[in-house]
Amino acid sequence: MLTDKVREEILKITAKYYNKRSAVMDALMLVQKDCGGNITRGDMEDIADMLEIKPHEVNAVATFYTMYNYAKPVGRYHIQVCRNISCALLEAERVIAHIEDTLGIKTGDTTPDNKFTLSTAECLGSCGTAPMMQINDNYYENLTPDKVDAILKGFE
Numbered sequence: 001m002l003t004d005k006v007r008e009e010i011l012k013i014t015a016k017y018y019n020k021r022s023a024v025m026d027a028l029m030l031v032q033k034d035c036g037g038n039i040t041r042g043d044m045e046d047i048a049d050m051l052e053i054k055p056h057e058v059n060a061v062a063t064f065y066t067m068y069n070y071a072k073p074v075g076r077y078h079i080q081v082c083r084n085i086s087c088a089l090l091e092a093e094r095v096i097a098h099i100e101d102t103l104g105i106k107t108g109d110t111t112p113d114n115k116f117t118l119s120t121a122e123c124l125g126s127c128g129t130a131p132m133m134q135i136n137d138n139y140y141e142n143l144t145p146d147k148v149d150a151i152l153k154g155f156e
């Protein structure tokens with residue numbers, strides 16, 4: 001269920017658009033941030049109601065983009081390592097394997113303390129600084145295993 005604060009924010013955003021439906025991506029991001037990182041079916045129904053669209057239209061957006069966490073809860077820190085062409089050519093797989101070894105999980109899993117979830121993503125638009133990853137809202141670029149270690153230590 002959407003909080004009053006999120007409902008107010010969504011209303012403000014819809015005022016910026018010619019059509020309310022255009023606010024769907026912003027609304028999903030607001031809800032995701034407000035609810036601790038995971039969008040539920042009920043949230044999508046509430047968003048659809050506010051934007052006067054069908055729930056399946058919200059679902060289509062939420063499930064298409066990797067930046068939305070739907071159906072599978074993620075930990076406090078969601079690590080998304082890009083594995084697309086530029087990052088792949090500069091050893092993204094080595095970065096992924098290093099994170100898996102360091103955290104003791106496989107890609108797609110969450111650590112038992114619910115701190116980290118490791119995912120892969122398609123191009124995150126930072127090809128010039130490959131290999132790279134995103135953790136929550138921040139980008140970490142030109143990764144090496146040593147650099148990954150230092151970044152993960154920052155979350156302790």
Ligand code: FES
Pocket residue numbers: 082083084085086087088122123124125126127128130132
């Ligand atoms: S290929 Fe990795 S950011 Fe574009």
